Amino acid sequence: MVSWHGFGLPLLVAVTAFLAGLVLGSAELPLNSCSAEGQSVSCFEGTDARNNALLLLTSSGLGAYGADSRTLVPNGNLTKAFRDLVLQLPDSSWETDGAKRKENARNRDVSMLAESGFYEPELFSGLQIVIVEDGCFVKDSFWNKENPDFHSGTNYQISGMTTSIELVRPFLGRGLDVGWCANYSQSKAGYFVALGFEAHRIRHVSLWDRLAGDSLKTQVFELLTTSRARGSMTADLEAETGSSEATAVVDLLRSADILHVNGGHPDFTQFVFKQFAREFLLPVVQRVKEGSVVYTGQSAGSMMGGADVGLSLQAPIFRDMVKRGDTTGLSLAGRCAVRPHDEGSAGSLWDLASAVYGKLKGLMVVRLPNAEALMCARGQCSVVGATGKPAASVISGQEPNLERLAEVFSVMGQPGASDAGPT
Numbered sequence: 001m002v003s004w005h006g007f008g009l010p011l012l013v014a015v016t017a018f019l020a021g022l023v024l025g026s027a028e029l030p031l032n033s034c035s036a037e038g039q040s041v042s043c044f045e046g047t048d049a050r051n052n053a054l055l056l057l058t059s060s061g062l063g064a065y066g067a068d069s070r071t072l073v074p075n076g077n078l079t080k081a082f083r084d085l086v087l088q089l090p091d092s093s094w095e096t097d098g099a100k101r102k103e104n105a106r107n108r109d110v111s112m113l114a115e116s117g118f119y120e121p122e123l124f125s126g127l128q129i130v131i132v133e134d135g136c137f138v139k140d141s142f143w144n145k146e147n148p149d150f151h152s153g154t155n156y157q158i159s160g161m162t163t164s165i166e167l168v169r170p171f172l173g174r175g176l177d178v179g180w181c182a183n184y185s186q187s188k189a190g191y192f193v194a195l196g197f198e199a200h201r202i203r204h205v206s207l208w209d210r211l212a213g214d215s216l217k218t219q220v221f222e223l224l225t226t227s228r229a230r231g232s233m234t235a236d237l238e239a240e241t242g243s244s245e246a247t248a249v250v251d252l253l254r255s256a257d258i259l260h261v262n263g264g265h266p267d268f269t270q271f272v273f274k275q276f277a278r279e280f281l282l283p284v285v286q287r288v289k290e291g292s293v294v295y296t297g298q299s300a301g302s303m304m305g306g307a308d309v310g311l312s313l314q315a316p317i318f319r320d321m322v323k324r325g326d327t328t329g330l331s332l333a334g335r336c337a338v339r340p341h342d343e344g345s346a347g348s349l350w351d352l353a354s355a356v357y358g359k360l361k362g363l364m365v366v367r368l369p370n371a372e373a374l375m376c377a378r379g380q381c382s383v384v385g386a387t388g389k390p391a392a393s394v395i396s397g398q399e400p401n402l403e404r405l406a407e408v409f410s411v412m413g414q415p416g417a418s419d420a421g422p423t
Ligand SMILES: *[C@@H]1O[C@H](CO)[C@@H](O)[C@H](O)[C@H]1NC(C)=O
Pocket: 151, 152, 153, 158, 183, 185, 186, 187
């Protein structure tokens, strides 16, 4: 029996090739034919996975990058959405006066707050933010001072990595993941300090950095920089509990009132979250589901919060290392999966390929342009941001054309198998 990971990528290639023919031959592509556009997204409909999570799954953080693609231009709607979620945290999240702080905040004039960039230390101070940087760990710009993007965002120094630079040095400039990750400690507009969070309460962690041994780390860097067979890495790699380092990581995660999962490599993030450090994350994920920790994500971190990370363009290098080739995310938003940085280009083959992928897996794919986010609060989800709309349709599963295509490819990819659905 062929499992999902066995044919996921070839399937998308096949879909894309097939659709290339369609685009040339037909003007009736089911690209924008869906009707569910707009604010509300019924992520939990038809699932028994309803939870109380407070989620903001952003494409590009609390704003969008400007023309230089470096400077974040904050967006008031996203910032307000974040604030609304914080206001739903339990009183006990604050060290002191939680109830009073929330009440005072509710009485503040939001338009005046908006004018001051939502700077509100009365509300935000005292809350602890933990930024998870695992997706950034495999980026060249995170480690390599010669990389022009070393100073564009976060790096191993800003985020206090414990891994020795000497371990990473042989791999620099040799094909680690491209791009860079935002520096969530910076005090510029659009980041937490500018809202009134205290810098010392913003903590960065990579679970891989803290919990993997040097030889494993080396093997992962080798995997990324050479075409060497990956057989050497075992499939059920799990971080060990019990060490003092493990306890420190558990304590750090337990301290979070806001868990922010940064961008980066979605597939590596998924390997760390769902396989390597799964046990370590279970308690905080449980608290997110109860609504006592706000989960925010950027890009890969948002995909991770959703139902599936298989919609990424990055090569699924780590998929074989996750049990059963699992591509699921934390599924905090029911059957909604997030696809960040979606340009909404009507003719994009990748868009349709990912729509078919979503359909096959029973997902709702929320296509988020930059400056938009999927917000969920206790089971109610909507798109918030500059337009409050997804890039194109939310895939509702009601499009006959998509239905038909999905059928074709499910038969192609999985002869006779019936376990291709969501798990
Ligand atoms: C990142 O944040 C730190 C504060 O921890 C700051 O000193 C540094 O300049 C920031 N880097 C960038 C590129 O904004």
